[in-house]
Amino acid sequence: MEHTNPDISVQTHCYKGLTLRExxxxxxxxxxxxxxxxxxxxxxxxRTVNFHIGSAKRKIGVTNKTSAVVHAALQGLF
Known part of the structure; x- marks a missing residue:
């Protein structure tokens, strides 16, 4: 069974073209x-999780996962 977070709305992924999964x-x-x-x-x-992390890093324009998480959090994505 797939777990999704109800706190993540469909509109939150508009930042830098991030997908809902990213x-x-x-x-x-x-x-x-x-x-x-x-x-x-x-x-x-x-491997799929790492793919999504890499894709998010590229879209946000950062070089590591921590920076991607910080940027996403500062934008209110979660």
Missing amino acids: VEVLKWSAEGKTAAEVAIILDLKI
Whole structure:
């Protein structure tokens, strides 16, 4: 069963063209979850989680996951 966060609305992903899944992965990362833990929570492969993190980093224009999480949080995405 896939877990989604009701706090993440469809409109939150408009920032820098982020998809809802990218925002969701960043949100779980902000909660301190590792890629492996996020994969379990969202019923994804670790490789897929890392793909979404990489895509979000590229869209936001940062070089690491922490910066992507901070930018997303500052924009109120979660």
